[in-house]
Amino acid sequence: MSTERAVVTVRLIRSFEQRNIKHVVYKDVDLSQTTADFIQYLLNDLKSRPGISPPFKMFTFDTLKISHQPFGSKTTDPVINRENDEVLVLKPEATLKESKIVNETELSFFKLEDYRAYQQNPQLVW
Template sequence: MIVTIRLIRNFEYRTIRTVPIRDVDTQQTVDQFIARLLQEVKSVKGIPPPFKTHPYDTLKISHQAGSFKANDIVINLEGDETLILPGNKTLEECGVVSETEMSFFNLAEYQKYKLNPEKKW
């Protein structure tokens, strides 16, 4: 299975990079997948160093094949209860299927952005 990960380094300035992840096992837990992502992000060529060292800790489903996309180009601010993936559940239990697009970000930064979703240049 292949999923697309949107690395969000900064919400206000829209610093985002997209990385396809192959051979995803839906039976692994979200925490195990996050550990894998942290290792893979460090080794992906073409990603600037600030993206490789950012303190990512949260995954949120952004888009699934055949469904709608959010209007906000950074992240969908709605549906946190169901779209933020809990670490103790498997990817399958969270509804992750092939071609799912997920945002990978720092939760504290997201919560701060959500209070005042201002975009800067």
Template sequence: MADGAVVTVRLIRSFEHRNFKPVVFHRVSLEQTVQDFIQLVRDDIATRPGLPPPFRKYAFDTMKITHQAHGAKTNELVMSLDDDENLILQDGQTLRAAGVANETEVAFFRKEDYGLYKANPKTAW
């Protein structure tokens, strides 16, 4: 796709409370690095209209592929806890090398929150 990919970024504010917001990015270059894309998303959400302030100011630092176009979706409500070594995007890679393609959905979250949730995956109401 010459003019870029469509990537949905799921901003995860809380795993336990299932507090997340999907944000769609159009014309994403898959040749940019993971760090560059993270910075682009951070800059965008800081000023995006309609996004609640807790999401704008949150210290998101890690991305993980949650869904590929035409692939099976997970039954997890927020994000799958499996296959981190293959699905967490690594600094220094391009998005394409990390496995991101057109219509990929990625989760954006704080690694510390994810570690705590993964150790004790309970949801609160």
């Protein structure tokens, strides 16, 4: 049985209000792994990945949400799509494939508590 693999871009969102965002591309992502396993992989990888500043390495990311999929429309919010959480937020026990992750999907990785606060008051600090 062959394993499906994909290129996935992960948007690290450290601050919603200040738009403190960094993109990291992951190649050869195994889509049969669970979201929880992928989150653990990301957390471990970020700690040792060159080019990632200490504030991102030490941040407590805990949630993945689909930001964009190939040939799909993008949100008008400059930070994150604040809608469709029930579909777009990845469930920890589901595999990436079950969560509809395909090649060239873009995921947002953030702290859920910060996201909920941003949903209530989506103001940006300039």
